[in-house]
Amino acid sequence: MSRCLICLLMLALPGAVVACLEDECEKSSFQERCDGDTFDTCTSIGETWTRHNAVETHDCAGHGQACVDSNGDAACVDRPLVPCAFTSQRCSASARAIEDCTLGYVNTVETCSSDERCIEIKGAASCEKPASLSCTGDGQLCSADRRAVLFCHQGQAYLAGAPCATDEVCVARAAEAACVDAALLACDGSSDDLCSKDRRHVLSCVWTVGYYDRKESCQAPEVCVPVFDDGALCLEPTSAPCPASGMQCSADRSKILYCGGGKSYVMSSCPGQTCAIKSGSPSC
Numbered sequence: 001m002s003r004c005l006i007c008l009l010m011l012a013l014p015g016a017v018v019a020c021l022e023d024e025c026e027k028s029s030f031q032e033r034c035d036g037d038t039f040d041t042c043t044s045i046g047e048t049w050t051r052h053n054a055v056e057t058h059d060c061a062g063h064g065q066a067c068v069d070s071n072g073d074a075a076c077v078d079r080p081l082v083p084c085a086f087t088s089q090r091c092s093a094s095a096r097a098i099e100d101c102t103l104g105y106v107n108t109v110e111t112c113s114s115d116e117r118c119i120e121i122k123g124a125a126s127c128e129k130p131a132s133l134s135c136t137g138d139g140q141l142c143s144a145d146r147r148a149v150l151f152c153h154q155g156q157a158y159l160a161g162a163p164c165a166t167d168e169v170c171v172a173r174a175a176e177a178a179c180v181d182a183a184l185l186a187c188d189g190s191s192d193d194l195c196s197k198d199r200r201h202v203l204s205c206v207w208t209v210g211y212y213d214r215k216e217s218c219q220a221p222e223v224c225v226p227v228f229d230d231g232a233l234c235l236e237p238t239s240a241p242c243p244a245s246g247m248q249c250s251a252d253r254s255k256i257l258y259c260g261g262g263k264s265y266v267m268s269s270c271p272g273q274t275c276a277i278k279s280g281s282p283s284c
Helices: none
Strands: 006-009 018-021 038-045 052-059 065-070 073-078 097-102 105-111 117-121 124-128 130-134 140-142 149-153 156-159 168-173 176-181 201-206 211-217 223-227 231-238 246-249 255-260 263-269 276-278 281-283
Touching: 038 065, 038 073, 073 105, 097 124, 140 168, 149 176, 168 211, 176 201, 176 211, 201 231, 223 255, 231 255, 246 281, 255 281
Parallel strands: 140 176
Antiparallel strands: 006 018, 018 052, 038 052, 065 073, 097 105, 117 124, 130 156, 140 149, 149 156, 168 176, 201 211, 223 231, 231 263, 246 255, 255 263, 276 281
């Protein structure tokens, strides 16, 4: 390897400890080859307007790995070298990691955390957190305390995403489960969005389980407002008079207002423009 002109610490790239930026290279013709347990790649560096290609050195030994190459490509893989021919990612024998076949050798692509195990579903491997609950089938279900959505795989339940929020509970119907608003307002696929009782949230129907859940949380000073056509929206209240329900321009023509229930709310602002009535409706 020729002498580096510039050396940079590259912490963001796995397997790379120092990038030696030498003469510019062409990615289309660059051949990656192992030199002991290191190899070079042709890498784009710099901002878009100053980007160029440079040689970057990867140190496999520094990560306890070995360098392998084939047909102009090189990679760091696990030691000891174990030949492979599988095409999809799989779980390790211990179910503690996800492996793939890199240039003909088994390599770890992800290590599961201490409370996870690797499982394979429909040819895809993933690290999942088991729940202390057995199950049947392959659908979704709720945890015993209704605080989380689980999915079933080979008789074992696993956590499906994050637990339900504080004001939510898990409900299940058939093979579907979801976290929904704790008020348990029933709905179906044709139900419009509506406001929560405290007007702090817009609720939307989770039709797969038949209950409403939070679609959006309103940020003060906004409150949830029932709005025609849209069901419900988070809008900011104003003190402007509201002579009739519907849309109108503000007095200073800087905003489009919505009037409902005798109160007005900011529907949208018109920065650098003025609000005007066009074809019977206000617009910027």
